[in-house]
Amino acid sequence: MAMNAHKDNKLKAKAKMLTEKTYDCATNREELEQLLSEATNVIELNNGCCTLIVGDSGSGKTTLLKKFKTHFNEQYANAAPIESSEQACYIRSPSNMSPLDLYRAILKGFGEPGLIEGTEVQLRNRIAKQMQTKRYRVLLFDEFQQVVEKVGIKSVRQIADYLKELVDEFNVYLVFAGTSKVQNLLSINEQFASRNSLTIKKSLLSVSTIDNYRIYVSYLLTLNNSLNFTQIDFTDPTINLPLFAATKGDLRQLTQTLSKAILYAANRHRDEMLKSDLVSTYTPTLIKGRLQANPYTQKFIILKKKLGVNYEV
CATH class of the missing domain: 3.40.50.300 (P-loop containing nucleotide triphosphate hydrolases)
Structure with missing residues (x-):
């Protein structure tokens, strides 16, 4: 039990440190x-x-x-x-x-x-x-x-x-x-x-071009290298593009989204965040009277088109 508590606290501390580490990125x-x-x-x-x-x-x-x-x-x-x-x-x-x-x-x-x-x-x-x-x-x-x-x-x-x-x-x-x-x-x-x-x-993160996409992925990698909160491969477009769709390149939203998923993992006595934690903690937003589809479960080809990603990733 004590070992689990230590593990939980360590992961929770990483969630709190995300904002602090933002300046190292982008x-x-x-x-x-x-x-x-x-x-x-x-x-x-x-x-x-x-x-x-x-x-x-x-x-x-x-x-x-x-x-x-x-x-x-x-x-x-x-x-x-x-x-x-x-x-x-x-x-x-x-x-x-x-x-x-x-x-x-x-x-x-x-x-x-x-x-x-x-x-x-x-x-x-x-x-x-x-x-x-x-x-x-x-x-x-x-x-x-x-x-x-x-x-x-x-x-x-x-x-x-x-x-x-x-x-x-x-x-x-x-x-x-x-x-x-x-x-x-x-x-x-x-x-x-x-x-x-x-x-x-300053500008929001973007995936409008391949160069912008690389900067965005580099940001995710740097953040994780600093804190080591997950073994998720952030170079995988089926991971990073749904995350972008959920946060729209907003650094504050991205920090909050990752922090929430990390806390979710800690409360389940795990020592790292999984993709399933992002799926479970996703909160759909209301756009023109309709709830936004969960990007993590949406068909990838539809998601790419919605984001305007017309290059190879």
Whole structure:
């Protein structure tokens, strides 16, 4: 019984680690190196700038941001004397966006407790003070398209002006992640746009071409090589294409799908995930009033046609 419990816990731990390992796959590692290089330039040259990370939901933006924060803090915040350490801060953009909401979100990211109140001037002063005392040099804004989508041009311009001031006054590195609408931030303020040193464009995984298919398969192989959660052959199209149909190239959905199947296997006291676990844990989605057919049990030739795979796999 104790051996089974140990085996179950080990497999469950792998399910939890899937998101952590995502950055090693696809293009995430190269993008992480780009962000770290830009941050190093900001620190060494003492010259602020900004970066955009643009992509659809599920393309790995949040994972990249959080992994960047971890690596930056390991390199700068934890490796230097406390009085000279530099820090990165993750900030979740609020759904109801206004300049005051943004300032509150920044202060919340800084760790300010309780209900954050105050006038615009007071909130800005508190942000400035915390940036100086805690030595924040990297601010990571997630879901930042909400700034552009939910307020008028005047408010967006006001926010862009303020962010430009942050870059210039504190020589910070600002990273904005969100949908393509984040790019509108640059068109609002030309001076702010001139401070944009890098734009990273992320996309969902795809099987539209043989090259895209190979990248997708490579992602699955890298993920499994890191965690060794199954002996399934991910190069087998009768495995990887149904999995793609179930997740549509969305990294978040893919992680959740694999995690769910791994937990299912662990709860049955097995030490690896099987294809049958993917079949058993598949949840059909409703499309135009009809439940989607289970891709794992669908005829392969029909599945290939549905996915538009007209090349040999």
